């Protein structure tokens with residue numbers, strides 16, 4: 001009898017020890033908060049003109065789309081629900097901060113290509129860009145000459161047009177078949193502007209991790225934001241439940257011991 005009780009007690013002690021180890025080593029994984037768009041309900045007709053008018057400050061981009069009639073090309077594609085469309089929209093600030101290579105002396109054809117180079121003739125959710133980045137360069141609506149490269153940095157989608165490097169700062173609309181993402185800069189295609197002059201040495205901007213919906217300062221935003229990572233979810237509930245278990249086990253073994 002005593003042997004059995006001793007065996008039971010040792011088991012309890014071993015169990016206790018291992019549970020402690022478990023409680024310490026089971027670290028809850030940090031959850032990456034990739035913004036996944038809500039699953040698409042029955043897709044209705046999306047009026048792009050209306051969307052650009054209501055969302056964001058996208059007046060300048062919309063103005064260019066209308067003056068070049070590219071809006072009709074985009075709307076036509078948006079109407080084709082089986083492929084859909086993905087449009088990268090520079091906010092108004094992006095155009096006003098665009099000084100060095102200006103859009104003012106582009107030919108009508110070049111301006112049209114530049115606008116078309118802001119879209120992909122297929123719907124992509126944000127989550128799909130990680131996969132898409134493995135097939136770089138990706139042809140835009142303007143064709144393979146106007147391809148862009150995507151990179152996924154911890155859930156932040158960055159894109160390069162050869163001249164311009166920017167990132168998706170927010171998802172304006174992402175319901176199949178229409179995806180509209182806000183970007184910080186106007187994409188200047190290499191096919192029109194060539195390659196940019198080598199950048200002057202500047203402090204390396206800190207990479208952003210979480211996509212940020214809006215940038216309050218007038219700054220470009222690439223430097224204005226500090227890296228943010230979601231705080232690891234608390235693992236205290238685990239520890240609490242383990243200590244409750246430990247407590248029960250202790251109480252039970254205590255009862256055994258007093259029984260002896």
Ligand SMILES: *[C@@H]1O[C@H](CO)[C@@H](O)[C@H](O)[C@H]1NC(C)=O
Nearest residue numbers: 046047048049050051053075
């Ligand atoms: C889209 O919205 C614009 C602005 O509200 C409107 O002028 C236009 O007629 C609409 N187009 C369609 C096809 O509904």
Ligand SMILES: *[C@@H]1O[C@H](CO)[C@@H](O)[C@H](O)[C@H]1NC(C)=O
Nearest residue numbers: 045072073074075076077079
């Ligand atoms: C897109 O579809 C809407 C609604 O069916 C229609 O009114 C509009 O003319 C279409 N636009 C284009 C460019 O196909």
Ligand SMILES: *[C@@H]1O[C@H](CO)[C@@H](O)[C@H](O)[C@H]1NC(C)=O
Nearest residue numbers: 101102104105106107110192
């Ligand atoms: C626009 O003008 C700038 C200088 O004023 C020039 O370097 C550039 O090549 C011009 N772009 C086009 C497309 O003509």
Ligand SMILES: *[C@@H]1O[C@H](CO)[C@@H](O)[C@H](O)[C@H]1NC(C)=O
Nearest residue numbers: 127128130131132133134135
């Ligand atoms: C990833 O991309 C490849 C083509 O590049 C495609 O065949 C595959 O289905 C994609 N996978 C997912 C999960 O989207």
Ligand SMILES: *[C@@H]1O[C@H](CO)[C@@H](O)[C@H](O)[C@H]1NC(C)=O
Nearest residue numbers: 136137147148149160161162
């Ligand atoms: C995309 O990446 C490839 C390979 O790194 C590079 O050769 C090409 O110039 C890039 N294109 C753009 C538009 O950034």
